[in-house]
Amino acid sequence: MRVRLKEKLATSLTPDVLSRVYSSFDIVGDIAIIKAPDNPDSATAIAKQIMETHKKIRTVFSQTSPVEGNHRTRKLTLLAGQNTTLTKHKEAGCIFIVDVAKCYFSPRLSHEHLRVAQQISTKETVVNMFAGVGGFSVIIAKTSPQTRIYSIDINPIAHQFMTQNTQINGVENRVYPLLGDAKELVETQLQNTANRVLMPLPEKALQYLPTAVLALKKTGGWIHYYDFEHATSHENPVEKTQQKVTEKLGNLDIKHRFECCRIVRHTGPNWYQTVLDIQITS
Template sequence: MTRGRLVKRIAEEVLGEEKARHVWSRLDIIGDLAVIKMPLHGEVSVDELRRIAERLLEEVPSVRSVWLAAGSVEGEYRVRSLLIHLAGEERTVTLYKEHGCRFKVDIARVFVTPRLNYEHLRVASLVAPGEAVLNMFAGAGLFSIIIACKSRPSVVHSIDVNRYAYELIIENAKLNNVDHVVKAYLGDAARVVEERLAASSDRVLMPLPALALDYIPYALLALRSRRGVLHVYLHVRVERGSDPLAGAIEAVRERVEREGWSLARADARRVRSVGPRLVQVVVDAEVRRS
């Protein structure tokens, strides 16, 4: 049974079929925390969700704490808003495991989602031995550390503007014995690149759709030769008759060409759905200075 279906089934048993129709079936399990994702809309009360959460604790022994994320992921730090404790230990810090790596995370203070797990490994598998990698929006360091553990980069520069994320990158790099490879920087990625990382890298990750296109000039500034690879994450609206992947490539091409570079090759893929008719897309762009 999928995780979403599990919440639905419990809701049906605890609240009855009629009420259960208003319970969203979105559930993330992050370490030993479970996060039910749905807005509070009046049809189902917090107390009713607490009864579902209590049952979830009984049925999934690895879960110790259940939270409701009633708002979306928002703000500069991209954290879950309107987190409400439902059942179990009142704790937002956990140890999350992905691809054999371990990460300390705090769901209230730093972005983390298990829904990028395929993407983390996919990008790591593209990194060649000896490459210098820059992650401009590193969060708790998931991409950076998985790359450091699975491939053999010379360095993974990892920037985040959130002090707590920056501290977690350092802690998580030590936890996975890759602190000699993963270097953390605190600050706005544009400023950090200008001041410390110009001409430093072969490959640049830009996993923040809100800023990715605008920060392409800084990603290009960070490349250490006339060629390099960018991974640009974008949110694209899915319109009838339009191709979101082709649109994303064109948006990247336009921004790269404005800086006097060109696209030698570009592929795009859907990463995940992020809302009604809204998808996250990644463009893997091999760029060349014209």
């Protein structure tokens, strides 16, 4: 489908514009989000082409700001189709209702949702510190029927959709949506609780790492740590992330080892999103 779209757009766009549009192109439910060129006529033509190629898409938005603020949301401008930011997205056999203007949601995390879910053994307690509308939490609960997940988000609208998503996927008895700041909630309610902690908020990961350790059981456990890293062509972004995490945990006198560590995606020139699976051993 994507290849077909790229071929069609290639006939009307310069290679530069094509690569910008194409690399930013996301589909959430029946909504497509692109970084459109400034020229409004080209932007509308691209949007119409997308709707023609992908028959299930009913709306195309241009992303007109970076993902920003505490709630990690972005500004969207309608290019074509129905003017609604509410949609129903399917992933890994689960359904997610999401408002793409009011909450964070990225189909680019789908590989990570499943990768982490598949590591969970039969009966665990998980703390998801930055849960959004529940991507990791719902998929983990579905994949691992004896696992319980405390699922935190500071955005009241994301919390509301997360609650709804636990219900429509039938996991409301094992995913507990909590509204508030992850640090405050861990300190007041979730100390020494988890076998596993998820930290899918790269902007605050290093700052909140001691909180993730606090949420783990005293015997230790796993932290899935996401970060953004700058790296030149001579540097390894994963190693750079490992170095700063090692320094932070070393200062706290916490023993750890790294298991799977990888680049999740390229986020800009010389910028990467990385993930470290960290085993805390004491």
